[in-house]
Amino acid sequence: MTHLKLPRFCSCLVILGTLIAFSTCWGKHPETGSAENVRRLIRADAKEMTLEVGGASFVLVRIPAGEFDLGSPRPDVMAQRHEMPAQHIRLTKPFYLGATEVSQLQYREVMGEHLNSFRGDELPVEGLRFAEALEFCDTLTRESGIEVTLPTEAQWEYACRAGTTTRYYSGEEVADLAAVSWFKDNSEDTTHKCGLKAPNRWGLHDMLGNVWEPCLDRLPSYDTVAQTDPVGEMRPVTGMMRGGCWSDTAENCRAATRMLAHDLAGGMGVRIVINVEDYETR
Numbered sequence: 001m002t003h004l005k006l007p008r009f010c011s012c013l014v015i016l017g018t019l020i021a022f023s024t025c026w027g028k029h030p031e032t033g034s035a036e037n038v039r040r041l042i043r044a045d046a047k048e049m050t051l052e053v054g055g056a057s058f059v060l061v062r063i064p065a066g067e068f069d070l071g072s073p074r075p076d077v078m079a080q081r082h083e084m085p086a087q088h089i090r091l092t093k094p095f096y097l098g099a100t101e102v103s104q105l106q107y108r109e110v111m112g113e114h115l116n117s118f119r120g121d122e123l124p125v126e127g128l129r130f131a132e133a134l135e136f137c138d139t140l141t142r143e144s145g146i147e148v149t150l151p152t153e154a155q156w157e158y159a160c161r162a163g164t165t166t167r168y169y170s171g172e173e174v175a176d177l178a179a180v181s182w183f184k185d186n187s188e189d190t191t192h193k194c195g196l197k198a199p200n201r202w203g204l205h206d207m208l209g210n211v212w213e214p215c216l217d218r219l220p221s222y223d224t225v226a227q228t229d230p231v232g233e234m235r236p237v238t239g240m241m242r243g244g245c246w247s248d249t250a251e252n253c254r255a256a257t258r259m260l261a262h263d264l265a266g267g268m269g270v271r272i273v274i275n276v277e278d279y280e281t282r
């Protein structure tokens with residue numbers, strides 16, 4: 001008789017275990033586990049991680065510390081005065097940068113509805129004001145327990161170039177840009193699904209084109225003196241935008257392209273960063 005009762009006993013254990021597990025999860029802050037996991041992944045030097053906030057998941061890739069030349073590294077007929085002279089930059093800390101621009105679905109899950117010029121969950125959120133981009137990061141920080149912010153100009157261009165020194169991370173020619181980017185020549189005057197084009201060598205999609213991406217700061221005039229971990233002027237209402245957008249010409253979608261973000265420009269989305277230095281010693 002004992003062996004006949006065993007299956008029922010086991011079933012009871014399974015049910016009891018399930019109830020205990022369910023009751024343990026119930027009432028737990030849904031983001032607590034995610035934040036702990038993110039901290040663990042940062043300390044483990046994970047190449048990629050996912051930040052979960054509400055119903056949204058953000059994939060971020062680890063960008064290594066390193067050096068590069070900021071700005072237009074050689075005489076270029078497309079270069080603007082404020083991209084020169086090229087300035088050697090050292091970034092001493094790795095950081096995690098969003099693999100894609102933030103999508104409309106991701107933005108809505110965190111902030112609620114936003115009025116976009118083009119509608120589609122997988123399209124990038126656009127038409128953001130600079131203050132809204134900052135508020136989005138602040139909300140992610142508050143909801144996740146992980147410090148989320150915008151990349152600095154230096155971080156953005158370093159990550160965009162991913163070791164390249166050409167106009168575009170895919171080469172020098174407009175055709176090279178078209179292979180990795182949505183811009184005036186191929187966008188058909190609309191944004192496109194985030195991450196559809198091939199990434200750069202560090203796994204970042206749409207750094208050039210699709211939507212402009214705000215930076216936390218505005219660097220002062222470039223100088224020939226090398227800088228380490230530079231952070232320019234930070235203001236609550238504006239910073240530099242990078243990368244160009246769907247309606248820009250190839251000239252405005254270069255790695256070195258800079259434009260001051262202002263709320264009338266339109267075309268601005270957002271890409272998030274998590275700085276390793278905020279967590280490596282905790």
Ligand SMILES: [Ca+2]
Pocket residue numbers: 101206207208209210211212213243244
């Ligand atoms: Ca972009």
